[in-house]
Structures are given as C-alpha cells and as structure tokens.
Amino acid sequence: MPVPDAPVTGAHPDQPAPPERPSRLDPAIVARLRRTPDGLVAAVVRQHDSGEVLMVAWMDDEALHRTLTTGRATYWSRSRREYWVKGATSGHHQYVRSVALDCDGDAVLVSVDQVGAACHTGQRTCFFTELPVIGEVIS
C-alpha cells in the first residue's frame, strides 16, 4: 500500500458536528477548519520578528474569532474547559500581528509580540525539553 505523503483534504472521517459552543467566527473560515474530535485546531505561536516558536495552544471557533477581532491571543483550555486570554493573569500578553491558516485547516500560525515569558514555567518558550534523536540521518 503506498504511503501517503500529505494529509488528504476534504471530508474528515472523524470530523465532529459543529462545536456546541456558540461562535461568531466568519462562516467562510468555519467551513475551512478541520478539528480534533473535541472541536479544536492547533495554534502555533511564534514571536513575529525573531520567528521563535513559543508555544502551542488550542482554539475552538470562538477562540479564533476573539483572537482575530481583539488582537489578543485567546485560547480554549482543554483542562479547564474555558477560554483564556494569554497574559490576563500573568501580564505576559500576546499582541497579535498576523494569523495564517494552514492548507488543510487543522492549524493556525499566530505571529505575536510576546511580553515576557510565553511559558507558565517562566521560560521564554514552552519547548525546552529535548528528546533524544538516536537515528539521525544527515541530509
């Protein structure tokens, strides 16, 4: 069986019904999203000028709407099951400069101006745990 090289676009077998939470997101964008079974897309957050990848969080349709219309990065907390505005309690605001959707609609790339640390541990980026790559292939 050939191994596919790219995600297949179109209908997703696990695509759930539209999320139960009400959303004001532009229907043209709603139609392009391909969500996890719990109705979310991955939001990759990077510092707009350096390009550093800071964190990944999750957005439902309404969180994406709020991010696009308030200029403040807003996510859906999978554990607390509520919206959170980055920086609201920590002061580590994320001012949104641009948002891009990927080709198959399951992720957005959010370019921000990050105040202070992106990570709740106090580190600048959440990706500070290196995993061992033991089968490196040199290109």
Added chain:
Amino acid sequence: MPVPDAPVTGAHPDQPAPPERPSRLDPAIVARLRRTPDGLVAAVVRQHDSGEVLMVAWMDDEALHRTLTTGRATYWSRSRREYWVKGATSGHHQYVRSVALDCDGDAVLVSVDQVGAACHTGQRTCFFTELPVIGEVIS
C-alpha cells in the same frame, strides 16, 4: 471567575486510555504525553536553520518513536488512519535534526532539514492563507 493564563498540568479530563496501536516509544516519554481524544499530539515542523514554520502534522506514540529512531519525520494520518513518512512518495524528505517536547506534553517541535516543498500544494510552507486580523492591538 479568574481566567487561567496557562494550561493546567497534570491529569487531563479527556485523556483517553493509551492508544490501541502498539508503540515502542520510551515509557518515560509515553508518560509525559497529553493527547487529543484520538490519541495524538501536534507536531510543529520547522526548518532547522532558518526557523521557518513549515507545517503541522499529527503523531501518535509510535509515530514519535519512529521519528526519534529513524531520523525521518513520520506522522499519523488522521484521514487515512495510517503512518506516513514525509517524502516517501514526493521526495520532499524531512531529515530530523532535533525534537523538543513542550511543557505540558501535547506538542512537539520538530526541527528538520526540509528537501523542497513542505506543503503538498507545492508551496514551501503550509501556512500561506492569511486570515484578517481586524482588532490589532499595537504593543
């Protein structure tokens, strides 16, 4: 109600049972992952030297194991429900230089040397669709 500023670590209310697909992933890493309801973590892929964010794909435990031990980026296709090795059919290989896990275990950052286009559309990056940010806040 206070708005949380960061994902909560620890037990995830939606955390599923370990994935049904067999995996050889190091149990120490298995224990750190927090997966979507369908057993996946988000894999953010960037070009190792320029830092450009190329794509987001999905990994189950075994896909992460294969990525770490073969040096070739390997994903789980949500639509086809099978593993795919990037470049196997297109020649657009991803040679893995490093992999980092994020603080709450739901995403990995994969730094690669990307041959050719990362996107199946032929574009270098999958994030070529800009969404309108109409509420920009200047920091």
